[in-house]
Every structure is written in C-alpha cells, then in structure tokens.
Amino acid sequence: MVSVSPRLRDSLDYEEPEATDPRFSLGFRSLDLATNGYDQYELQYDHRPFSGFPKTGAIERKRRRRQSDQVLDYAVPFQYRTTADGEAFRLALLLPGTGTSPVECRLIWESSKRPKREYACLSYCWETVERTTAILCDGYRFPITKNLLMALQKVRKPTIGIHIWIDQICINQDDYQERAHQVSIMKYIFSNAKEVIVWLGEAGDRSAKLCEYARRMARGQHAPNDRYSPKSALNRIMNQRQLQDALQRLLERPWFKRVWVIPEVALSHFSVVAIGDSTVSWDNLVRLIRDTQLPQSAGFDKQTALLGNPRQRIAIITQMSASQSKGLFHTDIMQLLILAKSSQATDVRDKVYAFYGVTLLRTHPYYGEIPDRKTSIERLYVEIACHYVNSILYDDYYSRWHGLNEARRTQQLMSILYSAGRLHQHHNLPSWVPDWTYAWYQAPLWCKTESNLATLLPRDDWSAGIRSDHRAGGERRETFEIIDAATARHQLRVSALIFDSILETYEATPAMTLSEEHGPLEPSDSATALHSPTLSYGRDFFKTTKGFFGMATRGIRQNDTVVLLLGGDVPFVLRAFNRESNGTKTFMLLCECYVQANSVMVGDYMRTEWSRSEDITIL
Template sequence: MVSVSPRLRDSLDYEDPEETDPRLSFGFRSLSINSAEYESYEPHGDRRAFAGSPDPGANRRIKRQRQSDQTLDHAVPFEYKTVADGDLFRIACILPGTQSAHVECRLEWESSRHPEKDYRCLSYCWGETIERNAAILLDGFRFAVTRNLHRALQCIRKPNAEVRLWQYVLPAWVDQLCINQSDLDERAHQVSIMKHIFNKARVIVWLGDEDDRSKKLCEYARKMGRGEHAPRDSPKTILSRILSQRQLHDAVQRLLQRPWFSRVWVVPEVALARFTEVAIGSELVSWDNLVRLIKDTQLPRKSGFDKQTALLGNPRQRIAIISQMNASQREGLLHTDITQLLILAKSSNATDCRDKIYAYFAMTLLRLRPDYRERPDHKRSVERLYIEIAEHYVNSIRYDDYYSRWHALNEQRRTQQLMSMLYSAGRLHQHYELPSWIPDWTFAWYQAPFWCTTDANLSAFSGRDEWSTGIRSPYRAGGETIETLEVLNEAPSQHCLRISALVFDTVAEVSETTPASTPSTEGHSPVSPAESTVTLDTSTYSYGRDFFKTKKGLRGMATRGIQTGDVLAILLGGDVPVMLRSANVVDVEEVAYTLLCECFVQSDDVMQGELIRTDLWLAEDIVLC
C-alpha cells in the first residue's frame, strides 16, 4: 500500500511560529490509492500537486510565464514619491515566489540607527552590460533592472516568506531600488548613513550564476572551514576528492576574475558588514571561509609579466585589504591608511570618478571634515576633489596627532603613507590636469611597483593598520626620516609641495632595450642579488618601462616617457628614487620640478641608502608642482 500526503510548504521557515504541521491535526488520514473507498476519485480535477510528483506540464508553465509577462507589460512605470532623509532608508521586501514567476517587491521604511526588523544588504555587480533589459514589480509598478540583478533577486527570494533587502548601488547608480538615483542629494545622504546601515546587516555578495566548478569550490571552502575529514585521513586527502589541485587552481582563478572583485563600491559593502556571505547561483559560503580558501591556495606563478600577481590591487591583495578594513570596523576604528585606499581605488572600476574617493567616505576620517558636511558632493569637479583629498591627507598625516592616534601611527608608518602618495602620483601616471605630486585615482596600476610589493599579505587580520607594513619594499634609498614636507597654498605656487630631496644625477641616454649590466661606476656599487630581486633584465619589472643611462654612468629603468635631461632624485624618507623634470615657476625661492615617476637604479649604494648617508649635506628643499 502506498500513502501520499498533500504537498506541504517547500520550506520550514514559517512566518508564524505557532503554525504546526497539518498532518498532526485531529482527523487527518492518509490517502490510500488502493482503497476501494476512493475508486470514484478523479485526480485530474484536483489542481493540488502531490508530494514527490513531477513539476506541472510544459503547457501550464508556459501559461504562467505568459500571465507573468502580461502583468509586467501592463504595469505603470514606478516613480518615487518620497525622499529618504534623516535616519530613514528604504527596504525592498521581496515577496515570496518560485520558478519563473515575476519578481515582486514592496518598499518599506526602516531606521538606520534603530531598525525594527532584521534585513540583508545585496552587494552585486551589474554583469556584462548596464542595459536594463529585465523588469520587476515594485509596489505594483514596473521597475526596469539589469538581467544580473533580476537573476540575483530570483535566487535570494524564498517560496514562503518575504526577504527584507537593502540593495545598494554600484557604478552609474543603475538598478537602484532603495534610492532615487535621479536625486543627487538623496544619493549623497544615503552614502552618509551607509555605515549604520551595513553595520546592522548581513551582506550577501552575489557573484553571478554557477559555472562548472563553482559549486564544488563552495563545497570545498565549507568543508575546509569546518575541518571535515575522517580521523585517519588528512584534510588534503578528503578535499582532493572534491577538487584536485589543478581543478582547485582553475576554479579559484575563475572566481577571482568575476567582475564583482574589480568594482569600487564592493569595498565598503563588505568592510562595513557585521557578517558576509558569498552567493554563486544557489550556493552559499561565508566570507571568512572564502578568504581562508584563497589564503591556503597558492596559485602557480607564470613566467613573464603576470598581472594577477605583479600588479598592485590584484584580486588576492584586494581581498586581504578589505578583510583588514572589516577588522578595523569591528573594533570601531575609522580607517587611516591612505596606501590601502590608493591601491584599491586605482585597481577598481567606477563610472563616476568621484566614487573612487566617496566609496570610502563612510569608514574614513574624511567624514570629520567640516566642509564635507557629513556627505559627499557629486557636483564637485574631479580635479578639485583629488587635490583637496591629497592636501587633506598630507596635512593630517604630517601634523594632526588626532589622526595618527586612531591607529597608533608611528613615525615610520606615517612616512610610508606620505611617500606612497607620491609614488602613486607623477605626470606620467595622470589622466587629469593635476599638480604632478597629486595622485590621479583613475589611473590604473599597470606596472610592477618598486616602492612596495604586491603580496596579498593574507595573515591574521587585526583592527590596526599593520597590513601595509608587510608590503614595504626592501629598499631604503632615502632613509627613514622626512625633513621638509609641506603643502604651499599661496599663489603663484598654489597646490605645490615643498619637500627635501637629493638631486644626484641626470639622464644622458634613454633606450627601449635592456642595457648590459655594468660594474661599479663613479664609486657606486651595483645592486647585490642578495639585497634585491630586481635587475634590469627582470621581465616583471621591465614591462611598460624604458631603460636609461646617466651622466655618471649609472643604469636603471623608469616609466616610458622619460627624456634625456630628466634628473634623478632621492626624497628624504622615500624608499626608491624618483625621476624629475625641471619646471618654470615664478616667485618660488626653491628649484621647481615636475614629478614624473618612481625609478630603479642598478646601484646598491643608491637603493640601500649609502648615497643619502654620505651626501646628505647636499640635500635641499625643492618644490614639486
């Protein structure tokens, strides 16, 4: 005899905690198919599906899909009738639904300071296109969205319960359900309370649909995080049954190449969250397990220039920085490391160039500036914004003890942050018309740097800004101490930087081919292999650079675009030399130069600081403009 019970809910996540299983109610009896009592029963007249029965036929699915499309097609376009201000923000409640039924949401108000109910935040990237070629129902009105968001909402919603979601914006403010994207003031206001919204939410990172190995990769990460293996088997033996080492490397590389990892707004979305889950299709894995997986998976190094490991802001390094930022937020510390912000911003994509800075607004000390009025200004010109931010950081790090006390910045770390700004700048690394010492946050990293390493530094994360100390280069060309470093704001030298430097040589010859190494020249010994992994024939570092020979016979390499007559200088406190070009600035007492780029000189005396120690008395104040 076979008994079949009426189909119950697909999920046990009931809205009403007092609701009980109907099979336990009084008078319930199993339906016996073989019982003569039910010979006249016509199952075709009953529209209810039986447990274990197959899905309805294709005709019924087509009919439901047609009805769903008609509902969307006839719906009136959505318009915002209210303004989000104060502590309030909108929550999108995703109504229950399954399979191909259209996605329907309802907007509700919630307090960022004292939320009444739990909610989640969705972090996603729009995908291959920003074209809004799909639609949902929002408060009964039609709302156009990208196909990637539509797919994410379908996977997140539940069949029997609502899902309360704050869907934040990524570049171009497309797909925004909870914020009026056409209202710049509302957008700025929502960014200003973003910290409070994310601190009280569980974040879902939507990476897209599954591929042939992502499901196994999630299983691998979960089991590795829980340490699930038999007593006599090693974890490697058990996990290798899920993915071999070759398959694991391929799966991790594919994962890190997904567009989400290159967007600028994902940084605060994860850094500010109290808990983060990563979703790939229907699979979920915690952020901590994902970081542990990436940390323990050493990808094979490729010969030649490999941007996955050679460039600053590579996916592994981005994950490490974001995790360290998250640790800072959990300890209630505002972020103070400009080095990390520059690494992330210049390796991120953003449609609005201001977002390269405003994305970090909620978790840095920038929000304490009175002229920013607790909210970003998208009407401010990009050039003005970049200049103001650079000057603000120089003055804060150099002179503001309050700023340094947030993360206990010692003199060495303050010097390192200041120099990282200069090494991230340079006329040869700018798109906008900016003073040469001002970093252009839109200019992407495309060369392996001399002034730091590109290691992920995926160690145990603490709230302090100790992460950047692990990426410092082995060179100490300028010693450990800065003397003069100040911003000049008086015309005609407005927005110039006065700094102490030793100008020690001039470029005599520039070539695109690698010159032969030379022995000691003019008393400068060549770089010792034990002291450096960089030589002039190292393909990783020579990519995108020209080679030069100086009047004193030194050889080196610098960013393509240097010319004969450019001068080499060591900035006091800097780790590597820089290339400068003479500039004409009237009414300036010091010699004025344009900063071009960092450079490498094949001389141990220069790179390890012996030159600055012997010739320090020749250093002078110069002006970078």
C-alpha cells in the same frame, strides 16, 4: 495616495524618530499611508537563502514567463514620491516567489541608526547601467539590471517575505542629492544589517563544488590519519588542479573588481557568498583562498604582480572588516589608493566616496556638481590629497586612531607620491596628486604585492608587511608641506637630494658598462631587477650622466632629473621647470624609478650625502 514633504529636517540624533519623522511610524510606505499587512512578512534567518527553482517542465516555464511579461508590460512605471534624508532610508520588502514569476517588492522606511526590523543587504555588481528588465515595486513597473533580477530571483523565499536593502531600488539614483546623503549614512545601513549577501552571479566553472569544498574544509572533513591521501575527502570533490582553476575563475568575476563592494563587506557583521544556488560564508571562502596556492605563470602576471590583485584586495577587505567590528578606523590612504586604483566604478568619484563610511573621510559626498563634471572630479582628487597630507602631518586624532609613529607617517605620505606622477595621470592635476582613475599597470618598486592573508595583522601593522626592502631616501624625513599657489593650484615643498640626470633612454635593457665616476657597477641581488620581466614591464631603461643605469615609467626623456626624497624608499624622476617658486627649484613629478646600485637603493649614498639636500617645489 498621500504625498509627504520631500525634505524633512536632519536633526534626529537626540530625538525619538517617531516624534519627528512620520516615515518610521507603523504602516508608512514610500507612496501612501495605507497598511498592507507587513506583520506577516517577518525575516526568518536561514543559512540556505536560495531554495532553488521548482522543477517544472519547459512548457510550464514558458507559460509563466509569458504571464510575467504581460504583468510587467501593463504596469505603470514607478516614480519616487519622497526623498530619503535625515537618518531615513528605504528598505525593500521582497515578497515570496519562485522560479521566473514576477519579482515583487514593497518599499518601507527604516531608521539607519535605530532600525526596528532585521534586514539583509545585497552586495552585487551592476555590470552595466542599462536596465533591460523590470520588477514590480509597490505595484508599479521598476526597471533594473539583468544581474540584479537574477539575484532577486535566487534571494527571495518561496513562502515568506524578507527585508533587504538594494541600492538600485532603495536609492533614487537620479537624485544626486539623495545619492550623496545615502552614501553618508551607508556605514549605519550596513553595520546594522543582520547579514550581507554577496551575489557573484550564476553558477559555473565548478562554483558549486568550490562552495562545498570550502564548507567541508572549514569543518575539517578530511582524513588526517590517512598517510597516502591526507585530504582524500576533499579530493573526492575536486583535485588540486581543479581547485586552483575554479578559484582562479572565481576571482576573475566582475564583483571582485568593483569599488562599492569593498565597504559593503568591510562594514558587515556577517557575509554570505552566493553563486547560483550555492552559498558559502565569506570567512570560509577567505580561508580557502588563503590556503590554496595558485599556480605561478612566467613573465608578467597581473594576478600577482599588480597592486590590488584579487588576493591582496580580499586580504585588505578582511582586515578592514575585522577592525570595523572593533570600532577602529583602520583604513588609511595607502589602502584606499591600492583598492581604488585597482577597482572599477561607473562614476569615478565613487573611487573616493565609496570609502566614506570606513575611514576618517571628511569630504562629504556630493554628486550634483554640474555642468562641468570633469572639473569637479579634479577638484575632488586635489581636495582628498590635501586632506590626507594635512591629517597625517598635523591631526593628532588621525594619528591616534591609526597608531602612527614617525616611520608609518612617512610611509603613508610617500605612498601618495608613489601613486601620483604626471606619467600616471588622466586628469589635469598637480603632479604630486594621485589620479584615482589611473589603474595600476606596473609592478610597484616601492612596495610588495603579497596578500598578507595569513597574518591578518591588526590596525595598520599590515603595511609593514608590504613595504619594500629599499631605503634610498633613508629613514629621516624633513620638509613635507602643501603650498597654495596664487593660481589656486596646490604645490608641494619637500626635502630632496638631487642625485643625477638622465643622459640616454632605452626601450630594451642596455649593455652594462663601467661607471666613469664609481667604477664597476656593484653586483647585488637587487641588480637583477633590470632583467626582471615583472619589474621591467611598462618601463624604459636609462643611463645617467654619472654612469648609473636604471629604469622608470615610459615617457621619461633626456635631461630629466633623478632625485632622492628624504624618507622615500625609492628614487623619483622629476622634470625641471625654468623658474623658481619661493626661492626653491621647481619640478614636475613624473614617476618612481630604480637605480642599479646598492649604495643608492639601501640608503648608503643618502647617509653620506644628506647634507647636500635642499627644499624643492613640486607643481
């Protein structure tokens, strides 16, 4: 047994890796230098990676299970002896096997920038951090989660070994410094992989028929000349109602809610989706989702009303993947907020770190901030908000990559504020900083939630399709800058038109009366928003001192201020402080809001009154 230095220098960019890093030499393993005949385990590309279990009897399966348990029970626990740093990462050689026989693998080193082996990456959902089962890794007992064990039993081949990257095995999850480093090179690991295998779990809910339906639809296996049943071949697999139900249940699987799966698919050249023994390419699955209209339910429907709903997530991921393949940094702050706040993560800092490889993110992943983890999370969220505001405003490199004109720049800046607000925060943050852990639970007023799957617009053009029809703040943005306070809590100075103050709040839709100053409320299609069960969900109604009615997030109260930020699409509710900062009025941002008046929501009021706007400070 030969141990290596746990830290090797990182300056490998301009040198041959073999000359500086012995881990990339032939035969080097994670635990010793002995060679064990790796040459016989060459990855053979196979469109059917899951060959299925042998059809053995119940007695034989139980006997194999007992043998497997005995082998694992007597194995010595695995320990990492080296650290993955520089451009090195571990790769698992998954040995041949079938059925419930013990899963075995060996760890080898590979270069993230110049890999010599073809390998796959596994994208799956941990579901829990409890590792209740185990495999054999380099002959040692290695604990893993149950879902990963099922995936490995399906992925492995009966007669040949395959090289595959699996985060739970290839990264020492207890070494925070190694985790941070491996996240920083994740872009190279996934973009250099031959394929990404997306494991959605065991078969069920007509998943096998769903995969067959997607494959046949992609091949055009229907009868277009049959006037009575133009898709008769597909209908023999599933009728439309069964298809909708199967697709709905598929999108409810845990994989579609996790944050780390987003960059894993976005960075891949080719992804194959596996459910039990069935497989379908990612592109064919996306095509099926795009062409299948799910049934609409009455009232508030999370599947369509919330930002980051499954169809919208898939659309954004697909657009990200297309842009990454062309070498474009497509992902912007609006996409990140939509995806992250709708995702789940074991470590909430991953809601930022997961996107390190798919955007111009400069916040280097660091998990070792101890002992006060909560403080480090708050500092991270403030840092990332400041980074994006300053990049959008002042970084020409960022603007060129994203093709930002002034309208798009304003839209991205305002999306940060719409995603923030004290009524939408768990952590103690400046009120203008988004809390990435606070999930979307209301239908947004500032944008639409359509998936844009049909258009797949390039670069940042996708954002034009989800922008709302409101233009309350007009098209002109003036002051928008970050101010560092003496207390080191960042403040934001913006130009705003103070519109009105809240006189009363209601839990139910109030009876409409005449406005003392403006006469009868203006009839419009948008006025029906107050009566929309989708938009009113999670919101209270209010009446202003000028007689206007509107709605905003629950938690608003009397004397809160309604303002129009220059360049914003919808109004905001702010709460005043009894002090001034740098000679400007000081407020706390609460939430976005809706005012039932066309003149306000389409921007007519701003166009006539913009000269009364002033700079205010948001704490």
